[in-house]
Amino acid sequence: MTDGGVDRSVECTGSINAMISAFECVHDGWGVAVLVGVPNKDDAFRTHPINVLNEKTLKGTFFGNYKPRSDLPEVVEMYIKKELELEKFITHEVPFSEINKAFEYMLKGEGLRCIIRMTA
Structure with a gap:
């Protein structure tokens, strides 16, 4: 549907699964995922290294800067x-x-x- 992924995604829930999905759904090469929600202190963000190697960008912010x-x-x-x-x-x-x-x-x-x- 998106021909390879979305250009931008923003996650605001704090759900670790939503954070991972937000990163993994962006387009290789130029996609940017921004994580705004605050996860549980025991959660771990896990994704395959190829997602980083494919030049996706992951950004985060506390309180919207x-x-x-x-x-x-x-x-x-x-x-x-x-x-x-x-x-x-x-x-x-x-x-x-x-x-x-x-x-x-x-x-x-x-x-x-x-x-x-x-x-x-």
């Missing part, structure tokens, strides 16, 4: 103007005394964003 110093003021401004609804991204809130619960949500893939309250 977000630069807090220069980008954060713009995000705050968007939030103040009600152009960005951050509340939609918060799945849990826990007090600091239960911080380990926040890590459990993250490691189980049950939480998108967890707010940790520093006060009781």
Whole structure:
């Protein structure tokens, strides 16, 4: 269907199988796969070496290469103007005394964003 593979693929799930598929489905010679999702800490990315030798490109990014110093003021401004609804991204809130619960949500893939309250 794609005559040898796709030019670009982007993986955003964190599923190791999706990451491998995203890399393996790009076209030999010029295909680029970008991994955005964060995998489980015990997952291993495994592919046949020929995928690299065939000049496919694999890239990764944490947080979309977000630069807090220069980008954060713009995000705050968007939030103040009600152009960005951050509340939609918060799945849990826990007090600091239960911080380990926040890590459990993250490691189980049950939480998108967890707010940790520093006060009781």
